[in-house]
Amino acid sequence: MSDADGTWVSLFSGGKDSSWALYQALEEGLEVSRLVTVHPAGDSYMYHVPATDLAALAAESIGIPLVDVEPDDFEAAEAADSGVQGDDELEPLEAALTDLGDELEGGIAGVTAGAVESEYQTSRIRGMCDRLGCELFAPLWQEAPRELADEMLEAGFEIAIIQVAAAGLDESWLGRTLDHEAIADLEALHEEYGVHILGEGGEFETFVVDGPHMDRRIDLEYETEWDGTRGRVRITDAQLE
Template sequence: MTEDTGTTDDVPAADAAGDGSWVSLFSGGKDSSWALYRALEAGLDVSRLVTVHPEGDSYMYHVPATRLASLAAESIGIPLVEVEPDDFGAEDAEESGAQGDAELRPLEAALGELGSELPGGLAGVTAGAVESEYQTSRIEAMADRLDAEVFAPLWQEDPRELADAMLDAGFEITIIRVAAYGLDEPWLGRTLDREAIAELEELHESHGVHILGEGGEFETLVTDGPHMDRPIELEYETEWDGTRGTLRITDARLGE
């Protein structure tokens, strides 16, 4: 992030990192998982994961399969706080900006409560934003109100380099939703490996698909990685309407 925003992909100074606890904004998808992994690598004291469960489509949050975040948290070994959409107020918002602000309120309230409970208070939050000014500006403003830092290691990094770094680290990533021309039903349940990334690069050239799905073209779930003790095993069926689709998870468990 730029210097004037206060958000950075640089590791916070050791003295700042020791002045409280960190919270990871976590969906179980690849981007938030990578932000968490990088924070743990950097030695930040991540004491909680926080998952928001949106109702329907969301301008602010990763939507599909967020209920599986509890399995991921169990594998990672960090307690999870789940935020329900009781007071999003999105149905009353006429503009996307108003909806985004309404969706942020329950998250900010949850983080405020955590700040009063965690040892040393809330030092900062991790975020998995890559290019979305819409999401990032709101997270920054929220962090400012909470007097917290933001650690965003994916921000404005090269998408292909990020994808390669995730695979090099040992992330196993499953595509659980697609919603873009060029991404058809066989992509559902597909592993995001180097072959898939190469195909996404071609789709980027031909159809403008973002390699990391930053525009909502696809959503993912990290089923295993170096920060997880046990993999997530899935059973599912595909739901496809002819232009977009999602995995309907019929069973999920931690493997050995």
């Protein structure tokens, strides 16, 4: 896909979208040498938030080294000035990728991202890639949600729902597997409440416990936390099978 020197870096949370972008990059023959996980301190407009600490277990199963980015790690770092209000969240990631580009032989050829419909997210990542002088691979961008969901399942992804925050999604969805039956239910909820089939905008969040790019399935033990309108699973144990 690219004649550029260097290897690829995959923005990775362990959720379905970033996992699908990584899988598609590997299927395209792109050499992905690092996974990069940002751990937001709280709610985030830019990043997948829940259970990012599980990304290390997923990376071990995938067999690609993981780089963790904690916002506080780069408070004193001199990241490129985006010139756009609201890009503060991007600066720790950009600083980390700048450092990583210096470490990797040939630098960074490109970055994979799992953005589906968020112009806010995609425009900022694209701008960052422009400043870093690398390509952006975003295979989910503006694709039909139902087709993407079906492709993930047909490829063999096993996807767990770990957080919900939308009308129509009750406590029974916590820990539920995103299978064909769940997708059909989400389509009905889309008609009734406007719920996005892929949970775009944080309506629900996921974690991929198994897939064709993973050597070992991840077994999760958890408890559910529900406040009456939204909830999440609290992981009590996670291990590779």
